[in-house]
Amino acid sequence: xxxxxxxxxxxxxxxxxxxxxxxxxxxxxxxxxxxxxxxxxxxxxxxxxxxxxxxxxxxxxxxxxxxxxxxxxxxxxxxxxxxxxxxxxxxxxxxxxxxxxxxxxxxxxxxxxxxxxxxxxxxxxxxxxxxxxxxxxxxxxxxxxxxxxxxxxxxxxxxxxxxxxxxxxxxxxxxxxxxxxxxxxxxxxxxxxxxxxxxxxxxxxxxxxxxxxxxxxxxxxxxxxxxxxxxxxxxxxxxxxxxxxxxxxxxxxxxxxxxxxxxxxxxxxxxxxxxxxxxxxxxxxxxxxxxxxxxxxxxxxxxxxxxxxxxxxxxxxxxxxxxxxxxxxxxxxxxxxxxxxxxxxxxxxxxxxxxxxxxxxxxxxxxxxxxxxxxxxxxxxxxxxxxxxxxxxxxxxxxxxxxxxxxxxxxxxxx
Amino acid sequence: xxxxxxxxxxxxxxxxxxxxxxxxxxxxxxxxxxxxxxxxxxxxxxxxxxxxxxxxxxxxxxxxxxxxxxxxxxxxxxxxxxxxxxxxxxxxxxxxxxxxxxxxxxxxxxxxxxxxxxxxxxxxxxxxxxxxxxxxxxxxxxxxxxxxxxxxxxxxxxxxxxxxxxxxxxxxxxxxxxxxxxxxxxxxxxxxxxxxxxxxxxxxxxxxxxxxxxxxxxxxxxxxxxxxxxxxxxxxxxxxxxxxxxxxxxxxxxxxxxxxxxxxxxxxxxxxxxxxxxxxxxxxxxxxxxxxxxxxxxxxxxxxxxxxxxxxxxxxxxxxxxxxxxxxxxxxxxxxxxxxxxxxxxxxxxxxxxxxxxxxxxxxxxxxxxxxxxxxxxxxxxxxxxxxxxxxxxxxxxxxxxxxxxxxxxxx
Numbered sequence: 001x002x003x004x005x006x007x008x009x010x011x012x013x014x015x016x017x018x019x020x021x022x023x024x025x026x027x028x029x030x031x032x033x034x035x036x037x038x039x040x041x042x043x044x045x046x047x048x049x050x051x052x053x054x055x056x057x058x059x060x061x062x063x064x065x066x067x068x069x070x071x072x073x074x075x076x077x078x079x080x081x082x083x084x085x086x087x088x089x090x091x092x093x094x095x096x097x098x099x100x101x102x103x104x105x106x107x108x109x110x111x112x113x114x115x116x117x118x119x120x121x122x123x124x125x126x127x128x129x130x131x132x133x134x135x136x137x138x139x140x141x142x143x144x145x146x147x148x149x150x151x152x153x154x155x156x157x158x159x160x161x162x163x164x165x166x167x168x169x170x171x172x173x174x175x176x177x178x179x180x181x182x183x184x185x186x187x188x189x190x191x192x193x194x195x196x197x198x199x200x201x202x203x204x205x206x207x208x209x210x211x212x213x214x215x216x217x218x219x220x221x222x223x224x225x226x227x228x229x230x231x232x233x234x235x236x237x238x239x240x241x242x243x244x245x246x247x248x249x250x251x252x253x254x255x256x257x258x259x260x261x262x263x264x265x266x267x268x269x270x271x272x273x274x275x276x277x278x279x280x281x282x283x284x285x286x287x288x289x290x291x292x293x294x295x296x297x298x299x300x301x302x303x304x305x306x307x308x309x310x311x312x313x314x315x316x317x318x319x320x321x322x323x324x325x326x327x328x329x330x331x332x333x334x335x336x337x338x339x340x341x342x343x344x345x346x347x348x349x350x351x352x353x354x355x356x357x358x359x360x361x362x363x364x365x366x367x368x369x370x371x372x373x374x375x376x377x378x379x380x381x382x383x384x385x386x387x388x389x390x391x392x393x394x395x396x397x398x399x400x401x402x403x404x405x406x407x408x409x410x411x412x413x414x415x
Numbered sequence: 416x417x418x419x420x421x422x423x424x425x426x427x428x429x430x431x432x433x434x435x436x437x438x439x440x441x442x443x444x445x446x447x448x449x450x451x452x453x454x455x456x457x458x459x460x461x462x463x464x465x466x467x468x469x470x471x472x473x474x475x476x477x478x479x480x481x482x483x484x485x486x487x488x489x490x491x492x493x494x495x496x497x498x499x500x501x502x503x504x505x506x507x508x509x510x511x512x513x514x515x516x517x518x519x520x521x522x523x524x525x526x527x528x529x530x531x532x533x534x535x536x537x538x539x540x541x542x543x544x545x546x547x548x549x550x551x552x553x554x555x556x557x558x559x560x561x562x563x564x565x566x567x568x569x570x571x572x573x574x575x576x577x578x579x580x581x582x583x584x585x586x587x588x589x590x591x592x593x594x595x596x597x598x599x600x601x602x603x604x605x606x607x608x609x610x611x612x613x614x615x616x617x618x619x620x621x622x623x624x625x626x627x628x629x630x631x632x633x634x635x636x637x638x639x640x641x642x643x644x645x646x647x648x649x650x651x652x653x654x655x656x657x658x659x660x661x662x663x664x665x666x667x668x669x670x671x672x673x674x675x676x677x678x679x680x681x682x683x684x685x686x687x688x689x690x691x692x693x694x695x696x697x698x699x700x701x702x703x704x705x706x707x708x709x710x711x712x713x714x715x716x717x718x719x720x721x722x723x724x725x726x727x728x729x730x731x732x733x734x735x736x737x738x739x740x741x742x743x744x745x746x747x748x749x750x751x752x753x754x755x756x757x758x759x760x761x762x763x764x765x766x767x768x769x770x771x772x773x774x775x776x777x778x779x780x781x782x783x784x785x786x787x788x789x790x791x792x793x794x795x796x797x798x799x800x801x802x803x804x805x806x807x808x809x810x811x812x813x814x815x816x817x818x819x820x821x822x823x824x825x826x827x
Contacts, residue, residue, distance in 0.1 A: 001472075001475045001479060001530075002471075002475065070438060070439075071438070265467065266467045266468045266469070267467070267468070267469055290442060294467060296464075296472075297463065297464050297467040297468075297469040297472055298467075300464070300469055300471075300472040301464075301467070301468065301469035301471070301472055304469070304471040304472065391431070392429070392431075393429070393431070
């Protein structure tokens, strides 16, 4: 079995591998975190610890899932807030984890309702043995508007709370961002100005996932009612990647240290976050669905990817794709790539024809005798809807042609 | 040009269809499929890797648990083992575990992955007699523990029944070649064309090596006295070996062939006859369908090929061109004229000249050890099932027995 060093430095802390549990139901007590460490996770962000005066009182049931055909959990909705154990219990668990797993990274997620809370909690988790602090500025289902994503949308408040945390602790500090905002950069900047050393992104997206159509109530139903709450899982990965790219595109932020979160299930997802600038990765929904064991394939798959790429240090991959993302107005619009049909592979289902007609430019023509499509290049705009639709991969990138009057050569294009 | 005989019967998955199948897997806790694999291939673990798109990791799991993972993927009667345990049966039908394993090992071959690694040399040398599945797995297992290994094989190439028995449409040459080549690259030395007992003696092997593992199999077909001297008659193992060698070219094609037997070998022989172009192939089995020996897959393959299968009859007489059968339980008689008769009525152990004390087809042994502390046995001459997957299991367990025995001897 392949063995490669996956260790990486993040905010001055060495992680044996970049894979961490995110602050959530999956890291809610000592036993859970210990099992995760034992199975190979490099770090744990312990479920958010709040001030002793804030009582957690959860609803039942508290989850829902978006499914599609045979695929469970495309996206996942969660109404749980922060750790429901007492402050003392949580601190005792942190202590025990650090004592039993000194080489693993232990990150304390904290959340206060005022500056005093933040300062106190920071001091307490440092004293308990945490290696790093993550500020939860982003939980979208808190029962207090002084806590959670309402705070994370307010740059001034974020800055003040970061400063408060820094007054309480000298540990490296990440601020966890809410995606329930148009532009994350001002909030991230405010956090950095307040003393945060890096950014964790993203927390969950405010959502309504399903309704009970007969009762006409959102799911899950809590005594006839429901609430908007956080959405996570594979479905949010594109949103998370976009925010991370936007953060690293901010002026002076090209080297911003990021812990990537949002729909990571496979090593390929992990590699995407790393290539867009994440140094460590956090996972919850896939763990809730499949268990801590998924870390085995995350690690092994990432090792194989590094081997294929000829990379020996994981940090050499961080941010390699950032430069490829440019504003829409900077893209080359001078050429068309026509689809090419592999007659051998085509099974004659005609789905490409339907989609081209109904969803694109009526460029595919259908031969009823042979049950094969052919492309009318007069009409084809090279959108490749057909390529995405084909169930057997019979359509692919074909001839590259310059648009009339454009300069340059088709063969020079990197398609 | 491939002949009809060589055309593979199992469809191959593509990247997207294998994901569809892996997605059906429930990813069970304490997975019953993995517990049901005699060879310990751990299907639950490699399917999970496929499910999480770690295909190379999946290949590592298959190969490290089973040096003949490619071969097993093609020939294992999975419906009796892993797929019988599959929890998905509680919903609809089991996961196609063999098919997923074929996809994974085919990919491993295409990418020329080098997964197995020899252990640090321990200075000890073991001779393995017989390069069938048990001998190959034992050789690989011992090599990974740091042993020097020399395998003696009487045929011209390693593989045993994998190369000289199972038809090419079920187990293509390239699959056997790849698994054997990986074991060769591990540093196992093969001495083919050498018959132990004739060309070299057991005594000389015992003198030269720290241990000798005998895994010579049961390669000789049994016959029935009824057919003695009948020129139409051939054993299934001889027939299958010849066709495998000539790839189905140059065989004389009878009009009506009769196969006697109801096991996998009988199904292979009957199906092969159909693939060669024999118009009428009838298989008569001693067992009734409710107690059939051949795997469901093999039986279905034979039926799909157009073989007529009659169950529950015993051959009692030969009258001219006709063979007369009588039913085992009901008063019924059957007369079948045939131009060619293939006997698939069991096989005999191939251990002559090796000085092993035999109990019928099995060597006297306990936990793969014999009365002679230097001699071990594995494969069909050791207790247990006679399938490839069991041969793999016995090969690995025998390797462990040798290792612990040599460790004991050293500490004495």
